Amino acid sequence: xxxxxxxxxxxxxxxxxxxxxxxxxxxxxxxxxxxxxxxxxxxxxxxxxxxxxxxxxxxxxxxxxxxxxxxxxxxxxxxxxxxxxxxxxxxxxxxxxxxxxxxxxxxxxxxxxxxxxxxxxxxxxxxxxxxxxxxxxxxxxxxxxxxxxxxxxxxxxxxxxxxxxxxxxxxxxxxxxxxxxxxxxxxxxxxxxxxxxxxxxxxxxxxxxxxxxxxxxxxxxxxxxxxxxxxxxxxxxxxxxxxxxxxxxxxxxxxxxxxxxxxxxxxxxxxxxxxxxxxxxxxxxx
Amino acid sequence: xxxxxxxxxxxxxxxxxxxxxxxxxxxxxxxxxxxxxxxxxxxxxxxxxxxxxxxxxxxxxxxxxxxxxxxxxxxxxxxxxxxxxxxxxxxxxxxxxxxxxxxxxxxxxxxxxxxxxxxxxxxxxxxxxxxxxxxxxxxxxxxxxxxxxxxxxxxxxxxxxxxxxxxxxxxxxxxxxxxxxxxxxxxxxxxxxxxxxxxxxxxxxxxxxxxxxxxxxxxxxxxxxxxxxxxxxxxxxxxxxxxxxxxxxxxxxxxxxxxxxxxxxxxxxxxxxxxxxxxxxxxxxxxxxxxxxxxxxxxxxxxxxxxxxxxxxxx
Ligand SMILES: [Zn+2]
Numbered sequence: 001x002x003x004x005x006x007x008x009x010x011x012x013x014x015x016x017x018x019x020x021x022x023x024x025x026x027x028x029x030x031x032x033x034x035x036x037x038x039x040x041x042x043x044x045x046x047x048x049x050x051x052x053x054x055x056x057x058x059x060x061x062x063x064x065x066x067x068x069x070x071x072x073x074x075x076x077x078x079x080x081x082x083x084x085x086x087x088x089x090x091x092x093x094x095x096x097x098x099x100x101x102x103x104x105x106x107x108x109x110x111x112x113x114x115x116x117x118x119x120x121x122x123x124x125x126x127x128x129x130x131x132x133x134x135x136x137x138x139x140x141x142x143x144x145x146x147x148x149x150x151x152x153x154x155x156x157x158x159x160x161x162x163x164x165x166x167x168x169x170x171x172x173x174x175x176x177x178x179x180x181x182x183x184x185x186x187x188x189x190x191x192x193x194x195x196x197x198x199x200x201x202x203x204x205x206x207x208x209x210x211x212x213x214x215x216x217x218x219x220x221x222x223x224x225x226x227x228x229x230x231x232x233x234x235x236x237x238x239x240x241x242x243x244x245x246x247x248x249x250x251x252x253x254x255x256x257x258x259x260x261x262x263x264x265x266x267x268x269x270x271x272x273x274x275x276x277x278x279x280x281x282x283x284x285x286x
Numbered sequence: 287x288x289x290x291x292x293x294x295x296x297x298x299x300x301x302x303x304x305x306x307x308x309x310x311x312x313x314x315x316x317x318x319x320x321x322x323x324x325x326x327x328x329x330x331x332x333x334x335x336x337x338x339x340x341x342x343x344x345x346x347x348x349x350x351x352x353x354x355x356x357x358x359x360x361x362x363x364x365x366x367x368x369x370x371x372x373x374x375x376x377x378x379x380x381x382x383x384x385x386x387x388x389x390x391x392x393x394x395x396x397x398x399x400x401x402x403x404x405x406x407x408x409x410x411x412x413x414x415x416x417x418x419x420x421x422x423x424x425x426x427x428x429x430x431x432x433x434x435x436x437x438x439x440x441x442x443x444x445x446x447x448x449x450x451x452x453x454x455x456x457x458x459x460x461x462x463x464x465x466x467x468x469x470x471x472x473x474x475x476x477x478x479x480x481x482x483x484x485x486x487x488x489x490x491x492x493x494x495x496x497x498x499x500x501x502x503x504x505x506x507x508x509x510x511x512x513x514x515x516x517x518x519x520x521x522x523x524x525x526x527x528x529x530x531x532x533x534x535x536x537x538x539x540x541x542x543x544x545x546x547x548x549x550x551x552x553x554x555x556x557x558x559x560x561x562x563x564x565x566x567x568x569x570x571x572x573x574x575x576x577x578x579x580x581x582x583x584x585x586x587x588x589x590x591x592x593x594x595x596x597x598x599x600x601x
Contacts, residue, residue: 084596085530089515138595167505172529173541176505177594180491183463209456210484229456230446238446
């Protein structure tokens, strides 16, 4: 696609920087409003030391934090959207894509990587909220489906870290169909008894929640994450009443039986490693 | 809901014909048949050039045949089965078993309801999690007893309510997507009216996906899209065009396999003809899919969805 080739070469993501945080020595916490020393927040993987607020971080940061140092090996990085509908609203979808590609240095809203976790081979995908709200179109759908196929072929567990507003409107029904495509890939992993761990970060809504994000053998949410099918605004408009306190937050979902665990960001790696030992390692030894 | 303004001249002519016919005057016979011919050509003319927004309105038309109409006309011995065995029975999903052209089948479909009271009971065709869980229960029963599954899609979407979220609307839809992919019997999906997003897809993972000529299938309603991208519901007609939600466009995108042509004035002008055309197609499809064994059916469905999507790979 000519328009894509014209796009600037992806910049290397700056790993020290969360996607919703301005640069500087100090940062203001979105959760409690406190001004905190930047290094302190970075050290805690972008979690506020005062209130535990989890800043939004980039897909690459999430994967670097999850996988063993040096084991991160990205694949399927060259996939890009072709604007199949020639969609335009205030801007053309093509312009938006280029704009987000330049902003994030990514081709689309998901990074796939092979790597290890405490030495155990793993395929991990992470969504990038900074790329069109982490929306899922053909590229995200294809990349996760390919990840499931690679897991099946190599008999490797899959981890997907979601943060997304849902299916990408600009690719219409094709985006919707990615929900079924990915879920069909997960059905194959399910039948092959290969574990799939879904990690849900703030926010995870719409077609992403209503497909792979809810299909983990184990669903793990970061604290306080907004997780739901319909967005709170849509629900409020439909039922014309105020939503209860804490509605659609991780803690609410845990209480209602929809997720297995709420785990702080810096503990996710340990919890996954433990789950791999409990669910996977002995099985493979047989 | 907006009126189908483009239908006005048709309705007026229909009314005139009815009035004249009501006079039972033999001398008017020629005039009436001329008007009937005029009505047919008017219908053809109007419905041959509807824009995507007008098609959206037709897809939601109050007199459009619903799942229950397909069941009444195509099925014998329909036995509705209720409940998800977890929480409740959801009338927004109709499910059960029947004989379809002398073959036992399972059927699952959205049910919008016709009269006000019925519409409210069916929640305007917007299922809650228990509806999707009932649908899956029936589909898995069909698998157990080797019956093909016929799905009829007609919903504005899954219900966005506190109770639906609380009971796992997302989980219910997601589970259906995964489990439908695994069904070891034929699954044939027909979009008969509104294919509203995840709430439609949750009973939409089939070996074949059919759509009626004036039905729509979309990731979001044109109104929802307009309010998000423009913060202005008046942009809905423009977004209906942008979303490529009409049958021919979906076929072009390889989202659907077959388009079932509707009569000149659309399905609601002649429901019987529409339903019977769908029946003929379903019969052929059931026939050919029943020839495949279970693993071939699962593989066929996987490949049907595997090719969904358009992207490029820049090396
Ligand atoms: Zn804080």
